[in-house]
Amino acid sequence: MSKNIISMRHIIKRYFIGKPNELQILNGIDLDVQENEFLAIVGQSGSGKSTLMNMIGALDRPTEGTYFLNGRDISRMNDVQLSTIRNREIGFVFQNFHLIPRMSALKNVEMPLLYAGMPRRERLRRANELLEIVDMADRGSHQPNELSGGQKQRVAIARAMANHPSLLLADEPTGALDTKTGRMIMDLFHQLHQQEGTTIILITHSPELAQECDRIVTISDGSIISDTGVTADAVH
């Protein structure tokens, strides 16, 4: 039996607490994700899926409920602990790539390693190795504005993988790309999932993309309304 990477119990998120416009975005989410799953979280805009993603990515803390990531309760962690979790346990891939401008692809990939305190020489070796994995080894010295959308996203994925995270969190990773490039990025995710054994959570509003995943969790109005569950073939 695979171990749980994510274990969320009754996660509630409220904004403007105590004010007349108090808003509850998540209404008690329960979610378990196991190692090496390729999971899609689907929902319309305003469904609360972005809030859930921020929660999973340790960018935000729940108002109520508990969230165990790799056996650690991170729902009550302080800012320093959360940044360490983001650095070591989570790899973010964003819709708009979010590479830092005026920094080479290599430097962008190096950044999580830098914040992890890795020495310069080792950092350089690891960053080159990562670019190799996403087939961008020859573009290391390029600035983000010299790269195409698909190339940018590959660099971003390499950066997300830097510190061997437990979890790759991809927020509409193909949203800003044309169909063909989007296909290539999706293929890369499949490759990482199968070859590197990475656990991937894909947040998307596209049912077609979700169909490619092993498991689909659908969110509406801050609650999970359907979950296809862990598919047998997802667990190797």
Add this chain to the structure above:
Amino acid sequence: MQFTENLRLAFASLAANKMRSLLTMLGIIIGISSVILITTIGTSIQKTLSNTFNQIGASNFFDVYLYQDYDYEDMMSDDFSDEMPEEDMFTREMLDRLTETYGDHFTPMLQQDFGNATLRSVTNEEFSVMVTGELSPVQDTLHLRGRTITQRDNQEKIHAIYVSDLFVRQYFQDETVDPIGQTVDMTLSNGSTIDFIIVGVCETPELMDKLYAPGTSDMEKTSNVTVPLDTMLDILHQTQEPMMYLTIRWNTEYDPDMLQDELQEFFEAEYAEKPGYQVIVQNEQIYLGMINSVINVITIAISIIAAISLIVGGVGVMNIMLVSITERTKEIGIRKALGAQNSAIRMQFVVEAILICLIGGIIGIILGIAGGMILGFTAKSLVTTIYPDYAQMIAITVQPSVPAILVAVGFSILTGVFFGYYPANKAAKMDPIDALRYD
């Protein structure tokens, strides 16, 4: 996160906005360069004054003044006169007693002009000299050969004469002649012709040349000769005139404060029997010290005013850091998502602010020193053109103040930390979700 990485990041960020970085630095550059310029001017003036004082040999002399105290009744009386009776003034006997009491502590610097005298050279050409009588040499920096006039020459009324190399050329018409021990006949202002033995030669002061039009022949010039004062007085059947003012050289091997006390006590004892007189002993170096402290106060005061412009520069740095942080909100969000701790973000922007201030400070220091040097050279050439005669006496020295430079570097860093901390802290405290969403 390593400091060198922060430094590299900060350099990259400054390089990305060169014009903006430069304009931001301008405030710091102006502030630091004015402080450095002012302190350079201050220390240069002090250095120039002390060098000039040393050069004209004014550093180990006491001035002794005699003052007469008048009370109100005296001044109101009909036969009041402010002329000091000659019998109350300083006399040679007093100076002899001083030398007897304190030996080599003091050398009185008596000098008296005896006007022009004429000589005939070996080729029978007439030329004139200016005769000065002295007790012992006032200045011996230009001494070439032989010896100078001594107190023994005075005591034994020796017909010694101390001449310049110009005199040697005039008299012997030949520079290679050894003049020491040669006897010359000199016709004094009273018409009598007296024989003197040359005891020593000094270099002709450069100042001499400047008194004459270029091309003036040696024979047309008047050179200076020195003879023992007492010998001259004896020859002319004169006695030393009483004096109200004395210059006394002190032996630098002794403590000047102790010597000043000795001198003061000596003259107070001399005038103990004559109430109504006051003797004041002053050291020229005291003037130098007073001038220096006045210059110090002025320098510090103006520097503080100039430092106010540093605050303006610092506010400029703060402003541009706030703009920069707003522009880079998204970058800050990304960094946080990738695991940057608040302290790492804060450090990144503080280092950037420090770097702006430090580069600005260094440019300011260089400009300040350069400005000081330009001013120094301008002053030098002005002095040389306006007062050519004194040009060599005034030793203009440009000296940047080292403590001021160190303080300026420290102050630049401090400005960076002080005005960079608030924006950097603002960046560090940004919510990563809001920062990521920022457009």
